[in-house]
Amino acid sequence: MTLLSLGHACVDIYQGAVAALVPFFVSERAYTYAAASGIVLAASLLSSVVQPLFGALTDRWAMPWLLPVSTLLGGAGVALAGVTDSYELTLTVVAVSGIGVAAYHPESARVARKASRGSHTAMGWFSLGGNVGFALAPLMVAAVIATGGLHASPLLIVPALAGAALCGAALRGIEAPAESATARADQAVGRDDWGSFLKLSGAIVCRSIVFVGLSAFVSLYVPERTGGGEVAGTAALFVLYLGGAVGTVAGGKLAARYGRVPVVQWSYALTVLAVAGVVFVPGPLLYGCVALTSAGLYVPFSLHITLGQDYLPRRVGTASGVTLGLTVSIGGIASPLIGALADATSLRTALAPLIVLPALGWLLLRTLKEPAALETAGVRRRPTVGRRRGAGRWPTIALLARRPVGAE
DSSP states (O other), X not given: OHHHHHHHHHHHHHHHHHHHHHHHHHHHHOOOHHHHHHHHHHHHHHHHHHHHHHHHHHHHSOOTTHHHHHHHHHHHHHHTTTTOOOHHHHXXXXXXXXXXXXXXXXXXXXXXXXXXXXXHHHHHHHHHHHHHHHHHHHHHHHHHXXXXXXXXXXXXXXXXXXXXXXXXXXXXXXXXOOOOHHHHHHHOOSOOOHHHHXXXXXXXXXXXXXXXXXXXXXXXXXXXXXXXXXXXHHHHHHHHHHHHHHHHHHHHHHHHXXXXXXXXXXXXXXXXXXXXXXXXXXXXXXXXXXXXXXXXXXXXHHHHXXXXXXXXXXXXXXXXXXXXXXHHHGGGGGHHHHHHHHHHSOHHHHHGGGGHHHHHHHHHHTTOOOOTHHHHTTBOOEEOSSOOTTOTTXXXXXXXXXXXXXXO
């Protein structure tokens, strides 16, 4: 799982790198906010479209070779983003990077779930790798591009080379025989709950728009509100991504104690207040609001994945492609709208609507319950000792041992 997590970090560097490149496109190429956000859209749009396709394919066939290949593809697109001065070619290579990222996530989530044997904590560590990659992206981009300019972008291929090697090593240690679609359907236990899955997916879309919007513009917004320069913007983006790493680990531990659904619901409620702080709080305290927003957005991140897989136990690849990919990357589609509004008014005005979205997500999640598959799939659960004060409303069963009965 450690190698998979490190490989995940190398891939998600390229999701974070696209947003980290935005200030350099604005300063070196004089892009407007709308044009710069179009770069983020290019990475997100094709990724959003093809991710369910890759998920459906992994439901039919095991394709572990996708992990190293897609890692290289994701890195190559970003590495070429600064080579050409053509806006159209820049959009194209960034879109290619998005396809690579899209191909990686459904299969990697399936392999990670197999390696973790359904453990929330192990999946949390896998997700943590991606969050660390996001956090490192602005530092890596700043170190390379601030020193050598956009034309130094080919150096950004290095993490992809490392990630491909890590993925290859991880796969050698995981027994993953090819399975037919019929065999997988026979092994799947439980009934697909599409209603709950769609509610969960809608909430993740709301979360995605908030995250992508802040990723694209927080490095430009924070200097305006704090009086700092490019370093202040890079620091804010680093805080946004690093807080996600902490939040992901915390999410797995909190879910083991309180249950996944309550933790996800609380996180969305917290995010409403945190995003309001980003919009309205000035000065250095803004960094604290960014960190709190990051925690609210990322505590439920790995829980989204396992919930989605358990709501669709017969379509794990599709669930992974949607929860880990489509609904996450689709937020990029909204970024040009935010950019256009910022061009017409101000960044603060453009970011204000993001306050409403986690509230909408909370409303969608309010009626969710733990997936029925957990009750029928022969999963062992260890009850917590005693009842906690005030825990009457929430499940008191900790999901601490989710290993299938009879597993070796």
